Amino acid sequence: MAEDISAVDVAELERRVANLRERMRPLEDDLAKLRGERDVLLTEVRRRRRLAERTSRADLKSAMREGTFPTIAELVAASDSGSLDDYDYNLKTGGQVRLGFPAARTQSLTFTDGVQVAQAADLARAAELYAAGWELGSPGRPGVRVHFPGTRQERLISADDVYARPGDS
Secondary structure (H helix, E strand, O other), rough: OOOOOHHHOOHHHHHHHHHHHHHHHHHHHHHHHHHHHHHHHHHHHHHHHHHHHHHHHHHHHHHHHHHHOHHHHHHHHHHHOOEHHHEEEEEEEOOOEEEEEOOOOOEEEEEEEEEEEEEEEHHHHHHHHHHOEEEEEEEEEEEEEEOOOOOOEEEEEOOOHEEEEEEEO
């Protein structure tokens, strides 16, 4: 609109605005219908994604119950090398977790001999500590420290309740 509207009187401006609103009304109605259709489709996409996630989690829990995946205790006892990041870790409920502290850049396991505490940043160090008789946990607090990805929520879980499965990467 290249016209200089500063010279147009108020009544004419109001008439033009009313005219534009009248021309826009069918477009707004069409846009509302399109948004409704889009929302129905997005709801179906979310429903299917959630169903797939629920099915995947149920399959994972079933595989853990069948013994397909080792617990973290079994993994440490059977491994002598490798990275903790080579595996994805899940609670027995199916929820995915990471090992160690929430703010840490790398995953780790804590071991104790009853008095001292040592951190294992990889499976080689974990196997070394395990072979020396150290147990997962800290003095008086056996277990594995885990946190939920993307959160600062952490828990100390029994080593038999955390399962390791080969990572996706």
